[in-house]
Amino acid sequence: MDNKRLGVIGGMGPKATSVFMDQVIEHTVADRDQDHIDMVVLNHATLPDRTTVILENAGERFLKAVERDLRLLEQAGADHIAIPCNTSHYFYDEMQAMTSIPIIHMVEETIKEIGRRFGSVRKVGVLATNGTLRSGVYRKVCDKYGLELQEPEESVQREIMNIIYNDIKRGRMISSEGLERIILDLVEQDGCDCVIIACTELSCIRLGEQAAEFSVDAMDVLVRKSIELSGKHYG
Structure with a gap:
């Protein structure tokens, strides 16, 4: 090529x-x-x-x-x-x-990657900005590929937005602990097969091995x- x-x-x-x-x-x-x-x-x-x-x-x-x-x-x-x-x-x-x-x-390629990596998947979580969630861009592509999309509950979404706008965009160094807990809760409590890291600011946080195992980062x-x-x- x-x-x-x-x-x-x-x-x-x-x-x-x-x-x-x-x-x-x-x-x-x-x-x-x-x-x-x-x-x-x-x-x-x-x-x-x-x-x-x-x-x-x-x-x-x-x-x-x-x-x-x-x-x-x-x-x-x-x-x-x-x-x-x-x-x-x-x-x-x-x-x-x-x-x-x-x-x-970026969005469609991420959903395709989920299929390649996890095979038959039923339900996926998504961590993103309010704008991304409100836009429905991930839901639209998930529907196209027959996947159920699970968005965080309201209190968790506020926490995600705080990490994005009050920490990362302001250049603050933060622990991965909070983000990892959110990912694992979506898997263990909400029954998600995997979780999409659908905000490039969140991609700046290096995840531990357990959370990374269940995550597909759209940036990657x-x-x-x-x-x-x-x-x-x-x-």
Whole structure:
């Protein structure tokens, strides 16, 4: 396969984008600089908050801002585009209609990965922002593949949002203990076969072995797909 140039629309948030880039570099099988992937990264941190525009029914604000990024990636010769932000995929169809460059569908690829990794699955949990949950983007794809989606109860969702917005987005170092407890409760108490880490901020937290065993991280899935589409091997 020919080498392909990866375009990245980042900044949602900036820390998650840096984690994505680090993982692409770490997991690309390479012996020298020239074996790595050419990336054009737009760390557009001032993009409107995705949760806010979804909840306020103001998606045009986000789409108007991201359209310029898509044009820049076209001019830079990107062959495909990764957007390391789950919530933004609520606007996937609109964004794809703005460009001829294929955009990796992070959500759909994650659901496909669940099938490959766990085989026959009935029920999956999801940890995400309020915007991602309200958008129904994961529920829509789960329905397509015949999976039941379990969202956290309200008090747990508040805890997740606190981790995302009051800890990670503010650059605070936190323990993985709280997130691991939420994952294992979804498995043990709610009967989920696995849990999707559906927020790239949560991907910044390194999980212990037990919680990781039952988790599928959408960021990891996006990293693997980005590497493979760029003509490289994941390792």
